[in-house]
Amino acid sequence: MEEKKNKITGVNGPINGWLDGHTYLIGLMAYPIRHSMSPTMHNNAFAKLGLNFTYLCFEIDNKKLPKAVEAIRTLDMRGSNVSMPNKKEVIKYLDKLSPASEMCDAVNTIVNDNGVLTGYTTDGIGFMKSLEDEGIDIRGKKMCLAGAGGAATPIAVQAALDGVSEIEIFNIHDDKWAQAEKNVKTINEKTNCKASLHDLEDKDDFKRAISECDIYCDATGVGMKPLEDMTLVEDPSWFHKDMTVFDTVYAPRTTKLMKVAQKAGVKHVLNGIGMMIEQGAAAFKLWTGEDMPTDYIRQVIFENDNK
Template identity: 70%
Template sequence: MTERIDGHTILIGLMAYPIRHSMSPTMHNNAFAKLGLNYAYLAFEVTNDTLPQAIEAIRTLDMRGSNISMPNKQKVIPLLDQLDPAAEMVGAVNTIVNDAGKLTGYCTDGTGFMQSLKDENLDITGEKMVLVGAGGAGTAIAIQAALDGVKEIALFNRQDEFWNNAQRNVEVINEKTNCQATLHALEDQADLKAEIQDSAIYCDATSAGMNPLEDLTLVTNPDWFKSDMIVFDTVYAPRTTKLMTVAQKAGVKHVLNGLGMMLEQGAEAFKLWTGEPMPVDYIRDLLFDEH
């Protein structure tokens, strides 16, 4: 790192709170080093209260941009000059690009999801998806999948604080894309089973299966799954979640965790900043020892 940083190094940030646990600095700085790019990526603990000054600092310091995470993904929107269409539809931003003082907000989470499927030679264009969850990840996945040509999305959510967001997601998709979205109560298990068995992909975008909920899965019966479908869990720690175990017992051919999505959303931001493709396979091997 010290050999790379000089008077011409371009700064990129990560603004969130808390954020010291993030793997993003390690991921991006190793990618910069691998490609010989003169950038540095640093994490800054930024709350809603300090966000306006932090965003202005992007302009003042001529930073190339920043990643944005909780609790700032929605609060940052009024502070930017424009939004990418997907970010506008999602209503959240996780990446900012600075072009000569003009700040554009993007949401790369959904792009990361779709690209991670392509990496496995899987194409859900024209297919039906069952998606559980209407939080940040679920919203981004739903919007991007609809924009990228998924034919139908059956969105399930508990009738909790995210229910209104789920309703909004369905309305936006039906108004602004060619995808047909419907909203279903997760409490109706018979409905969930029927929709899964009529779909090409089941995606869980909730925290079920992630610490401290490692033993939780929203589908417990392998009979709900078909062998020729895709089962995708956005959780990547642990690598094999309870949901994935159930799907494997059902003989599902394509069972994926969220590691590829996490890497590809970072890769999309990397390309927005640098114009270069991130060496995803190198970063996967370096950080996660997958092979």
């Protein structure tokens, strides 16, 4: 990162919420995106640490993406987050990819180093770190994963890289099936994890996999608006008490899947808030070199929930 004035200080220390001629701009490019919690998270973290950065949302779809990425260079932005529908499309406009992004064929974070744009994926890191924050270690354990899209792919890859012994991936035969096949092939060839692909329509197989696993993760959009009244697992008997059930959805805070798992007495039932914060923290570190004050950010998000 080019040397600039990157902290604002006053007589009593850091000045929060300050913008000046040295401020770094970071973006979030997706469509739709105005609902995102990322600006609240990052801007509060910048202010807390007295960092001279600001984070803004830009509604960018695939059509606008080429010019938007070029603007990162033109405007000397520090970087950007990328979300749907751009996580794969953006790759063709970048200069380099991290190893995890190459394996996932997806990017959610861009870092600009003097005009050289490197793509990273922090979603999987966020998933694993959010489990660690709850005292859950899934290394050497068996995982059942529903989905093969923008969140599911980095979750599967990072879990495999970090030492999960087996992953059974379930997906319907839609436009993500080919990606699911690629995910399984990549994991089996490049990690020590055993991966397999299964048809989500085979409910008996799905039930078996969940009953045998240590962690079930739903990384589909089921449970999120407008599907908030739906879940892939309706029957609490599919779960066992000593497992972890993880729903990547964070709005609503308690999804229908989580209610089913709670009814079953599952030991650890988690939503996607922790993953969202920790993937943001990983991106924050890439841009600033500083650790995000995640405990403080949790408080900020909790306070916003109660307004």
